[in-house]
Amino acid sequence: MIKGVFFDLDGTLIKSMHHHYKGWKNVLSKNNIHLDKQYFYLNEGIKLENLIRNLYLKHKKKFNNKILKKLIDEKDNHFRLNAKIYFYNGVKSLIKNLHKEHIYLAMVTAGTKKRVFKTLPIKFINYFDKIITGSDCKYGTPHPEPYLKALSF
Numbered sequence: 001m002i003k004g005v006f007f008d009l010d011g012t013l014i015k016s017m018h019h020h021y022k023g024w025k026n027v028l029s030k031n032n033i034h035l036d037k038q039y040f041y042l043n044e045g046i047k048l049e050n051l052i053r054n055l056y057l058k059h060k061k062k063f064n065n066k067i068l069k070k071l072i073d074e075k076d077n078h079f080r081l082n083a084k085i086y087f088y089n090g091v092k093s094l095i096k097n098l099h100k101e102h103i104y105l106a107m108v109t110a111g112t113k114k115r116v117f118k119t120l121p122i123k124f125i126n127y128f129d130k131i132i133t134g135s136d137c138k139y140g141t142p143h144p145e146p147y148l149k150a151l152s153f
Contacts, residue, residue: 004104006150008045008141009111013091014120017044019083023075031071033059045110047140048072076115085119092124099127106130106150110140 011017025035033055043051049068056063098105105128109116113135117125125131132150139145 002103004106005098006106006108006147007095009107009109009116009120011044013087013095013107015086015088016079016083017041019079020044020075023078023082026078027071027075028055031061033061045141047110047134047137048112049134050140072112076112076118079115080118083119085121087124095124095127104129106132108132108141108146108150110134 007013009016010020021035021037021040024040028035035055043054052068052071053063056067095105107116107128107130109132111133113131113133116131116133130150130152132146134140136149137143137146141147
């Protein structure tokens with residue numbers, strides 16, 4: 001018997017990867033950093049801090065936590081203003097039915113808590129027993145920390 005299911009958010013529950021790419025490309029280009037589409041998709045899911053730090057190092061640019069916070073805020077604002085949330089077919093009914101069956105539901109995402117809670121409908125959010133974001137963890141996926149946090153009841 002299934003007791004729980006973990007879901008990723010972006011590219012799994014919602015069609016958002018293209019919007020994330022466009023947002024990062026826009027924000028980073030203002031800082032003269034080119035974001036290659038293939039690089040982005042191959043590295044999506046890792047902790048945002050690591051993704052951005054690696055790009056800054058690659059381009060030999062100054063980087064610190066203040067710059068990081070500013071970039072993440074800019075990108076999240078770009079996403080909220082420009083992306084419309086589209087769920088993949090069947091996602092809403094799947095989540096609703098699993099919830100109805102009292103299956104433990106967790107969402108584990110590299111996205112920021114602020115973005116997740118400002119972009120997803122509250123009715124959808126409320127189906128989940130636990131939501132673990134990149135804001136909640138020192139390490140991002142594929143490190144086990146986010147999943148272990150999602151397991152803690």
